[in-house]
Amino acid sequence: MKFVKIQSSTQWSNLYSNASKYNINVRSSRYKLAVYSFIGILTCLVILVSFTFHYNLALVLAVLSLISLSLFLSIGDNKPITSxxxxxxxxVIVLDNETISYQLLAESRLSFIGCWLVLMPNSSASAQHRTHGKGYPKQFFIFRDSLHEQDFSRLARVINQLK
Structure with missing residues (x-):
């Protein structure tokens, strides 16, 4: 039996370096507007019911607002990439508008509506940030519909590996 050595044109180190970094695109979210609208409508309904006895009017407004919010969320569109x-x-996360890299912390959380990211600057940039007086850790929320399905699963996998 004779073995033939096959020469590969792609270096394994190049494959590993490309596979270990992912470009995550974030789009504007429709859920954000829907959540804020729902909170506003709910606040108005509580005020309406607490100061008057027009429960039928409050019930009609609640049903109409839920129907309009669900129709708004069901309309599909191509959202432009915002960041x-x-x-x-x-x-390790490198934001597109900053040259400093951040470390994703284990305190980051996932939920059915999105993910809460908690970031600290890497040790090389910590001294530079202390002089600027910025508050750290840096925290921000990304709604799930802002990310592509693959990007959300990659982000979820990395957050779960950190725990």
């Missing part, structure tokens, strides 16, 4: 960042398997 992006690079995510590695170890949780």
């Amino acid at each position: 992006s960042f690079i995510l590695t398997n170890t949780g």
